[in-house]
Amino acid sequence: MKLKSVATGLVVGTAVGTALAILNAPKSGQALRQGFKDTKYDATATSNQMKLELQELKDNVMKVKSTSQEAVKTLGEEVKTMIDQYKKDIQPNINQIKSDVDNIKSRADEAKKAFSK
Numbered sequence: 001m002k003l004k005s006v007a008t009g010l011v012v013g014t015a016v017g018t019a020l021a022i023l024n025a026p027k028s029g030q031a032l033r034q035g036f037k038d039t040k041y042d043a044t045a046t047s048n049q050m051k052l053e054l055q056e057l058k059d060n061v062m063k064v065k066s067t068s069q070e071a072v073k074t075l076g077e078e079v080k081t082m083i084d085q086y087k088k089d090i091q092p093n094i095n096q097i098k099s100d101v102d103n104i105k106s107r108a109d110e111a112k113k114a115f116s117k
Helices: 002-023 029-116
Strands: none
Touching: none
């Protein structure tokens, strides 16, 4: 019930305020109506312009999104290729290090045998 009273008061207050504004306007009725028409026309033109600009913005955002997705995909592929190439380049070094470690182990075993005799 309280909400209904507030809504009724708001509607009545708006109607009374509008009527008082029209009655106390310094312009004649004809000029006032023309002013309303002009304001409506300006508001419509501004609204249409905003719609066009928002559509352009949306198109640009979608274009940037598409370009970004392609760039990220390409970057991901490039990084994957670089990692694969790094693995291929480093593999001979890994094999050499393993060989050196095995060689050191065998020398250490030989040294243990030589000193334990």
